[in-house]
Amino acid sequence: MDLVLRGVATVDDVDRAVRCGPGLRWAAMGPHLLYDLGGGEEGIRGHLEDLAGVKEGMLRDLATWTTFPPETADALAAGLAAEKGERSYEELVAERDALLVEYLRARRERRRDAT
Numbered sequence: 104m105d106l107v108l109r110g111v112a113t114v115d116d117v118d119r120a121v122r123c124g125p126g127l128r129w130a131a132m133g134p135h136l137l138y139d140l141g142g143g144e145e146g147i148r149g150h151l152e153d154l155a156g157v158k159e160g161m162l163r164d165l166a167t168w169t170t171f172p173p174e175t176a177d178a179l180a181a182g183l184a185a186e187k188g189e190r191s192y193e194e195l196v197a198e199r200d201a202l203l204v205e206y207l208r209a210r211r212e213r214r215r216d217a218t
Contacts, residue, residue, distance in 0.1 A: 114182025
C-alpha cells in the first residue's frame with residue numbers, strides 16, 4: 104500500500120510483481136524453503152550471506168506509518184478499478200477459483216508423476 108500511496112508503483116504494478124514473482128513461487132513452496140534453495144548448496148546460510156544487505160535495506164525502506172493514511176482507500180479503490188476493468192465481482196471470483204483449481208490439479212499431477 105505504501106508503494107501505491109507514495110506513487111512508486113500502481114496497484115496493478117504491485118499485484119503483477121507479487122503474482123509473477125514471489126507469489127508464483129510461494130504457491131509451489133513456502134518462502135523459507137525457497138530462500139534455502141536460493142542459497143544453493145549453502146542453503147539458508149548462503150542466502151543470508153549473499154542477500155543480507157539487500158534484505159536489510161528493504162526492511163529500512165518499508166513504510167513507517169502504523170495507521171492507514173486517510174487517502175488509502177481512495178487510492179487503492181482507483182487502482183483496483185483500473186485493474187479489474189469491466190469484470191464483475193462474480194467473474195473475478197470465478198477466475199480466481201478456476202486458477203486455483205488448475206494449479207492444484209497440476210501440482211497433484213506433478214506429484215503423481217514423481218512417484
